[in-house]
Amino acid sequence: MKWSVVQMKMYQSVDYIKQDEKIALYKLHQQVNEPEHTHNFIELVYIWQGEGYHEVNGKSFAVQRGDFLFMNIGDRHSFAVQKDMQYMNILFDPEFLSEQLSSTDTTSHFLPLKLFQEFKDSLDNPSPHVTFRGKCMIELELLLETMYTEYCAKKSGYLAMLHGYATLLLARMFRMMQHNLLDSDLRTAYHMLPQLLSYIEQHYAGHITLNDLARESFYSPYYLSKMFKECLGFTFTEYVHDVRLREAKRMLLETEDSVESIGRSVGYEDKTQFFRLFKQSLGMTPQQLRKQM
Structure with missing residues (x-):
């Protein structure tokens, strides 16, 4: 055989x-x-x-x-x-x-x-x-x-x-x-964080709050707020803005959509707020970024 x-x-x-x-x-x-x-x-x-x-x-x-x-x-x-x-x-x-x-x-x-x-x-x-x-x-x-x-x-x-x-x-x-993450008091949060960040990245365009994350994770908004600051070095709100502005930058460079529609699509109904946060984050306006293409 x-x-x-x-x-x-x-x-x-x-x-x-x-x-x-x-x-x-x-x-x-x-x-x-x-x-x-x-x-x-x-x-x-x-x-x-x-x-x-x-x-x-x-x-x-x-x-x-x-x-x-x-x-x-x-x-x-x-x-x-x-x-x-x-x-x-x-x-x-x-x-x-x-x-x-x-x-x-x-x-x-x-x-x-x-x-x-x-x-x-x-x-x-x-x-x-x-x-x-x-x-x-x-x-x-x-x-x-x-x-x-x-x-x-x-x-x-x-x-x-x-x-x-x-x-x-x-x-x-x-x-x-x-x-060694095991020495951290927030070791549970470290392992939970990827799912929470993915949730934010799927829902950033809407009105997303810490209460939404609390319902998703069964942790209190206070604990999640502390987790973001201690694990990431910035707040929940700052992270949401970062995700939105990164997506806005991508759309400005890869699409011909208007600046206003891009702002709305990433979660900013207020055009002034979008322009202010964009310039604060990237050091230039959306129009100036597009001119560099």
Whole structure:
């Protein structure tokens, strides 16, 4: 009797990464499970929305927004999706950062690099799963959006910019590995925060209040107000304005809608308030931003 051997699929760098760039960024929407596979490039995954399980080298991690995963060359991993999952993939050949990494086979091989030397002693056995919460999560998402915009636009010097951003991204990853959220009095809030931020981002255009979040989370408005200030460094209202203005900026740059209609669509019925907050946040009026296109 002959036994058939099911060979694990290996994704090849040439199919996903342009060889003259050595880095690629993708925004993906996963609705079905991804079977176990491996690849000959480095893969970073940031979960932007949804929930599920990510298995790396036989170890399973529950993931949601704010979770960051590192898969090196030869690592085996798979996705099990519970809710529609949106995530960003950053793929790169190891020599994109340094020629010293051309034969790397474990995450820890990054640490002897001069760039990351200071992390070496405290991270003898780096985890492939890193959790970002609170203000650190917001800062990470801004960095990832900046990287994605740079990669898509491909303006002069974009590879040099992406090299710097990738270095910053890995340094933040190693730093967060060192950080222990269990010491925080607000550790429950940290883990609840991604769902609340996603709720705001789905309802920001309407009249959304702390009472709405309280009904959604079963915590008091007072506790949520404290959570926003201590976890993110700014208030609930400031975060709602930030989400609205980021969307307004995107619409100004990507659509031909009038400034007034854009203001209304992101939640500002008062045109004066929209103009004031926009200039306060971006240092220019909506019209001035459009003229820079």
